[in-house]
Amino acid sequence: LVTVSYAFSEAAGYDRSSAFPVSMVAMSVDALNIFLATMNYSANSWVLLVEGESYNLVASSREEYIPVQNATCPAMSSPYPEVRAAVGGWIDAGRPDGVEIDGEVLVDTVALAVPGGGIALRLFLVTPRSDFVGQIEHENEQQLRTARSTMIVVVTSEMAILLLALAASALISVRLARPLQVIKDQLFNVGNMDFEHVLSRSGSLSMISEVSNLQSETFRMGVALASFSKYVPRTVVKDLLRRQLFAEVGVHRTNATIFFLDIVNFTHTMDTRGAVVVIEVLRTMFERFSAIITTNNGTIDKYIGDSIMAVWGCPEKVDEPITDACRALSQILDALVEINSDLKQRYDLTMAIRVGMHYGEVHAGNVGSSDRLNYTVL
Numbered sequence: 001l002v003t004v005s006y007a008f009s010e011a012a013g014y015d016r017s018s019a020f021p022v023s024m025v026a027m028s029v030d031a032l033n034i035f036l037a038t039m040n041y042s043a044n045s046w047v048l049l050v051e052g053e054s055y056n057l058v059a060s061s062r063e064e065y066i067p068v069q070n071a072t073c074p075a076m077s078s079p080y081p082e083v084r085a086a087v088g089g090w091i092d093a094g095r096p097d098g099v100e101i102d103g104e105v106l107v108d109t110v111a112l113a114v115p116g117g118g119i120a121l122r123l124f125l126v127t128p129r130s131d132f133v134g135q136i137e138h139e140n141e142q143q144l145r146t147a148r149s150t151m152i153v154v155v156t157s158e159m160a161i162l163l164l165a166l167a168a169s170a171l172i173s174v175r176l177a178r179p180l181q182v183i184k185d186q187l188f189n190v191g192n193m194d195f196e197h198v199l200s201r202s203g204s205l206s207m208i209s210e211v212s213n214l215q216s217e218t219f220r221m222g223v224a225l226a227s228f229s230k231y232v233p234r235t236v237v238k239d240l241l242r243r244q245l246f247a248e249v250g251v252h253r254t255n256a257t258i259f260f261l262d263i264v265n266f267t268h269t270m271d272t273r274g275a276v277v278v279i280e281v282l283r284t285m286f287e288r289f290s291a292i293i294t295t296n297n298g299t300i301d302k303y304i305g306d307s308i309m310a311v312w313g314c315p316e317k318v319d320e321p322i323t324d325a326c327r328a329l330s331q332i333l334d335a336l337v338e339i340n341s342d343l344k345q346r347y348d349l350t351m352a353i354r355v356g357m358h359y360g361e362v363h364a365g366n367v368g369s370s371d372r373l374n375y376t377v378l
Helices: 029-037 081-092 141-191 209-228 234-243 275-295 321-347
Strands: 004-009 022-027 046-051 056-060 098-101 105-113 120-128 250-263 299-304 307-312 353-368 373-377
Touching: 046 081, 081 098, 081 105, 081 120, 105 141, 120 141, 250 275, 250 321, 275 299, 275 307, 275 321, 299 373, 307 321, 321 353
Parallel strands: none
Antiparallel strands: 004 022, 046 056, 046 120, 098 105, 105 120, 250 307, 250 353, 299 307, 353 373
């Protein structure tokens, strides 16, 4: 009797940073009209369903009373006088449960509501008096009232079933919307390279298999991009996502500060050390130095053995590329004192570094082949 469907819509040109998917439950008015048309409780009775205090027409057992394409139409503005008389007479009488209009029409009403809160509806049962009394006017009035009350109870029960179905659909909608909101938030975080929240797996998997699969694939994509961003400058990946570009060979001219850092005599010093010590020393030094560089707006271009190449000014522009690079160098020299104190205690080692910097015009971009690229500056 009721057509329930799900719809997910995305307005053209919407702002991805704030918009999110919409879950909607729709009840077919045409199907409701057909259902009400089956309620022939007397030869000429008819049923009208209106919305809340606005009394907008929703459905009727007489389809012609409802506007074309279900356009908004208050009952009091209906072109049909019988509709205006039924609703208007009931309002003028003080909105009782039942009212007799001009001694000819009996109008009974009942208020309906979606369980848990929702759109308030009111059902009108309109019956010509002649359907019941005919030539024996006003006879057996009590029996007539009982019959009318029975009709209202039956109609109310049937409408309650429809409203319960609508409430169940709304509950399913909520269970569907929450996982989709989580997916939307994860995709937004991916676009901003905020992988910490993507990898947290916040929220449980949906009971709907298609949505559950989408949640799992979104998480896998976040893991892949988080790992990928550790092999290339994160600013490069973020720029590709933001501008929706396909990476290809090509460079452009710009001004930037190029920075090289090399550990003095690292190969000779580590010649007699095991691989575990070599990796741990590099990790200790590179972890501190890299954090200082990125904190001061620099981009790690690459690690070359025991060397670091960094750049200020591309791929993202910075206001003070020279000042930022010099500040980073000063902080690196301070950090080296602490690092050597730690290495001395752990491995009886002290390390020195060499640094070279240059500011000027460079060629920045992707070099390599169509299958394998490397972002760098020349």
